[in-house]
Amino acid sequence: MRAAEAVGVAALLAGFLSVFQRGIAGLFDFSYAFVTLVGVLAAVQGIRYVSARRRTEYVSLDLGDPEERYVVDVPGAEVDDWLRRVDPRSRGGSRFRNRLRERLREAAADRLVATRGYTPAEAEAALADGSWTDDAAAAAFLAPSLGYPFRTRVRVRLRGGSLFRHGVDRTVTALREEGDGS
Structure with missing residues (x-):
């Protein structure tokens, strides 16, 4: 010692x-x-x-680079991007409108099969004749042959909105309500 x-x-x-x-x-x-x-x-x-x-020297520890985060797409981000690109005056806009309508039609068919027990063929028939919902705008959006009600068209135009965007909003709301069981 x-x-x-x-x-x-x-x-x-x-x-x-x-x-x-x-x-x-x-x-x-x-x-x-x-x-x-x-x-x-x-x-x-x-x-x-x-x-x-x-009098002691300082020693620092190198911790290295932090772990990189894995980037995952946000659910619905692709649909939001399509909605931003929809422009009734452009040809590219119609392509995005068609994609979005098809995507929502597939989601509606899947939802009807899951919540009401429809077969895929029954779900397609309900979408085609608009019987899947009580919302006429949502029915017209997924079955363009039905057409929007006159009052809806006038109201949307007077507000300066887009019938397509209104149809998307009403369809998403109807699908959400269908999933909630309301």
């Missing part, structure tokens, strides 16, 4: 003995001077450790 360690161990043992034996033959009493001396020694030791730490 080094000398400093030996002195430290001896001081520790003397401290324990003085506490338990109420002083070693009067050598240590708990007077004001003794407690002050112990406090000064503790402060000197603290300053020594702080000083030693200041």
